[in-house]
Amino acid sequence: MEVVINGKPHRxxxxxxLAQAVALLTDAKxxxxxxxxxxxxxxxxxxxxxxxxxxEVEVLTxxxxx
Amino acid sequence: MDDPLLIAGDAFSSRLIMGTGGAPSLDVLDRxxxxxxxxxxxxxxxxxxxxxxxxxxGLLADRGIRVLPNTAGCFTxxxxxxxxxxxREALGTAWVKLEVIADERTLLPDPIExxxxxxxxxxxxxxxxxxxxxxxxxxxxxxQAGCAAVMPLGSPIGSGLGIRNPHNIExxxxxAGVPVILDAGIGTASDAATAMELGCSAVLLATSVTRARSxxxxxxxxxxxxxxxxxxxxxxxxxxxxxxxxxxxxxG
Numbered sequence: 001m002e003v004v005i006n007g008k009p010h011r012x013x014x015x016x017x018l019a020q021a022v023a024l025l026t027d028a029k030x031x032x033x034x035x036x037x038x039x040x041x042x043x044x045x046x047x048x049x050x051x052x053x054x055x056e057v058e059v060l061t062x063x064x065x066x
Numbered sequence: 067m068d069d070p071l072l073i074a075g076d077a078f079s080s081r082l083i084m085g086t087g088g089a090p091s092l093d094v095l096d097r098x099x100x101x102x103x104x105x106x107x108x109x110x111x112x113x114x115x116x117x118x119x120x121x122x123x124g125l126l127a128d129r130g131i132r133v134l135p136n137t138a139g140c141f142t143x144x145x146x147x148x149x150x151x152x153x154r155e156a157l158g159t160a161w162v163k164l165e166v167i168a169d170e171r172t173l174l175p176d177p178i179e180x181x182x183x184x185x186x187x188x189x190x191x192x193x194x195x196x197x198x199x200x201x202x203x204x205x206x207x208x209x210q211a212g213c214a215a216v217m218p219l220g221s222p223i224g225s226g227l228g229i230r231n232p233h234n235i236e237x238x239x240x241x242a243g244v245p246v247i248l249d250a251g252i253g254t255a256s257d258a259a260t261a262m263e264l265g266c267s268a269v270l271l272a273t274s275v276t277r278a279r280s281x282x283x284x285x286x287x288x289x290x291x292x293x294x295x296x297x298x299x300x301x302x303x304x305x306x307x308x309x310x311x312x313x314x315x316x317x318g
Contacts, residue, residue: 006113006114007113025114025116026114026116028114030123030156030158031121031123031156031157032114032156033111033152033153033154033155033156034152034155035148035152038148040148040151040152040155042155043155058113058152059113059114060111060112060113060114060149060152060153060156061111061112061114061121061123061156062109062110062111062121062122062123062133062135062153062156062157063109063110063111063112063118063122064086064087064088064089064092064095064109064110064122065085065086065087065108065109065110065112065136065138066085066086066087066108066109066110066134066136066138066163066165066272
């Protein structure tokens with residue numbers, strides 16, 4: 001299975017959840033949000049959100065700006 | 067003097083809203099924010115960088131400064147609405163500084179996309195603070211769409227050109243029923259004072275502080291300028307006259 005996480009392809013031998021995809025980038029408990037194929041997914045359901053082949057995951061946080 | 071800034075029913079004693087972009091380090095930013103006295107500060111939303119050191123969020127939390135996410139970098143209403151929703155999820159706030167930019171060269175707002183995004187976000191329960199052109203008609207339309215404030219630019223973002231059309235800012239202030247926040251273009255303290263003298267409720271700035279030779283000193287200058295400009299506005303300036311008016315008694 002291959003998903004795209006923040007623009008980079010990621011190959012996984014087995015299916016992974018959104019929570020596992022986010023954990024590849026950060027272990028922050030707050031201040032992070034994720035979207036799958038453009039739709040925001042609430043943190044409370046990341047564990048229960050399986051990713052499918054070809055899914056595009058965006059993981060965002062706050063940075064200096066504005 | 068008790069003169070709070072009220073936005074969507076929330077009170078702030080500081081009328082200086084800070085941005086965080088452009089600071090050479092988090093430490094410099096931290097000292098500048100402290101010197102500015104700000105209680106509300108913008109951040110941008112970007113992809114998580116696993117290599118990033120330190121977090122602007124931690125700094126703001128330590129200072130007790132409320133975070134205001136922006137939608138910087140968005141060129142369409144669709145993008146801006148998505149980033150606002152991600153920010154709400156990440157930061158637990160439904161407040162958003164709405165930016166929808168037309169092009170990289172000027173960073174001017176795209177009025178059509180901006181109004182569209184504002185309408186959608188208001189309908190979705192957001193408290194929307196739109197960065198807008200200094201156009202009184204667009205400002206009115208944004209207010210009618212339910213925005214909690216309007217934030218006209220003084221001049222392009224980061225330009226430091228000050229307030230290029232004070233007449234338009236006055237027109238916006240005269241007819242607005244929500245706070246008018248001068249956003250973008252401030253170069254130095256006198257620009258911030260001028261915005262407040264024109265009747266703006268607050269000033270939002272970043273570059274003029276974060277890229278100053280001494281961000282901390284400039285932040286203090288901005289705090290004083292915003293306060294002085296506000297007092298001058300409340301006090302009411304004397305009318306301009308063509309000829310002199312003696313300030314000492316003419317006889318005696």
